[in-house]
Amino acid sequence: MIGALDHYLAQTRPEFRQAFLPYVSEFARPMPTHPGAQRAPNGLALHTGQVIRKALELNQEFAAQEIIECCLAHDLKHWPRLPLTPCQVTAIRATRGLAWKHWRRTPHYRFVALILIADMWSAYINVEGDDR
Secondary structure (H helix, E strand, O other): OOOOHHHHHOOOOHHHHHHHHHHHHHHHOOOOOOOHHHHOOOHHHHHHHHHHHHHHHHOOOOOHHHHHHHHHHOOOOOHHHOOOOHHHHHHHHHHOOOOHHHHOOOOOHHHHHHHHHHHHHHHHHOOOOOOO
16 A cells, blocks of 8 residues: 555454455545645545544544544545445545535534544645645
8 A cells, every 4th residue: 555554554444444455556646636745646645644644633532443444435436335334424425525414413423524624624724735
């Protein structure tokens, strides 16, 4: 896999890891809609690492494993093929444009907000695109 993401992948459920491995090559792609170094090759890997780190930093109530799996999957093209919890699915759909009115009254709203904040921090607020 790509650098620091190996450390996070080791913290996922075995069934997630097995389903995830065929899609590892997607992390080599750039993120042309994102700032700085994320536009270059391996931009998705950089972005994903930043999202995971920020979500774990801000986390106050969720299992790290659930956060890591969600963040690893959130920008993959084939994420629906992964064994995800309803909470993770709702958060990924929100990062892909699911309107807040659809998730704000679900039992997952705090998890969704955490993932959205971390994703937006990396994609829009972290303008330098550095690898913190």
